[in-house]
Amino acid sequence: MTDMIMRGKVRALIGMLLAAAVTAGCSSSSDGRGTTSGTEPINVVAAENFYGDIAKQIGGSHVTVTSILSDPDADPHLYEPGTANGAAVAAARLVIDNGVGYDSFMDKLLDASPDPNRKVVTMADVLHISASDANPHLWYDLPHVPQIAAAIADGLGAVDPANRPYYEAQASTFDASLKPLDDAVAQIKATDAGDPVAYTEPVPGYLLQAADLTVETPEAFAIAIEEGNEPSPQAVADMNALLTGKKIKVLLYNSQATSPITEHLLQLADQNGVPVVPVTETLPPGKTFQEWQLGQVQALAAALKG
Helix, strand or coil, rough: CCHHHHHHHHHHHHHHHHHHHHHHHHHCCECCCCCCCCCEEEEEEEEEHHHHHHHHHHHHEEEEEEEEEECCCCCCCHHCCEEEEHHHHHCCCEEEEEEECCHHHHHHHHHHHCCCCCEEEEEEHCCCCCCCCCCCCCHHHHHHHHHHHHHHHHHHHHHHHHHHHHHHHHHHHHHHHHHHHHHHHHHHHHCCCCCCCEECCCCCHHHHHCCCCEEECCCHHHHHHHHHCCHHHHHHHHHHHHCCCCCCEEECCCCCCCCHHHHHHHHHHHHHCCCCEEECCCCCCCCHHHHHHHHHHHHHHHCCCC
């Protein structure tokens, strides 16, 4: 009788352990930060690291983000992808790129590893920018950054529907975090609207438009520098005159893609007491998108005050 009772207890214990194992294998839990046990993070590839940073902020621990353009010393216009980039894209469930020719290398990477289940979010399409001569630096279009965040959240939700509410909530949090940046731009617009400025190339063009500043850079000069060509002597002379004649209050200088001509402008600005605000095309190490842009806007505001 004792043996029968013991065998019954053992069978009951085994049954309980099996039931617990099945329950654990079929369930998942959240830690309140978007972390779900028993699931693998989504592989996300961003052509540029500022989009990658936004994707990290929205995706949290649900995502693993690889950003292709991230070297602060590299000229994005001259970038050539390698095999590691191709492997990352091939494994990605979500790819984020800029479009309008800025990161055309992504087309090659995507074509090399077609995948009908991979979601691609192109920011030029999101913002309805299609003109071949459009300014491609869309991430400087600060009033439309919430649309960029929403598109990333939607892309994540498309490949991971179960966590769509989390991504949407994170996008709302991201939007709220932009308020100091929006306020800083609004302050420039309120106090310095119409002030003349110039840039070495149109990296911050959308920002200057949002702040209602007047760009005096000769179009021929800006186009040539942007395309990596030599500006005409007349375009160079006109650009030089803005500095020697102190016709602008600030020179915004792309410190990431320089040339002898733009370095000469930097020297002219220094010689003539024109403040210079460096801007970059990619996110500097150790900063979030918001910190990066706010720092640049604050530097611009201070330079306009002289």
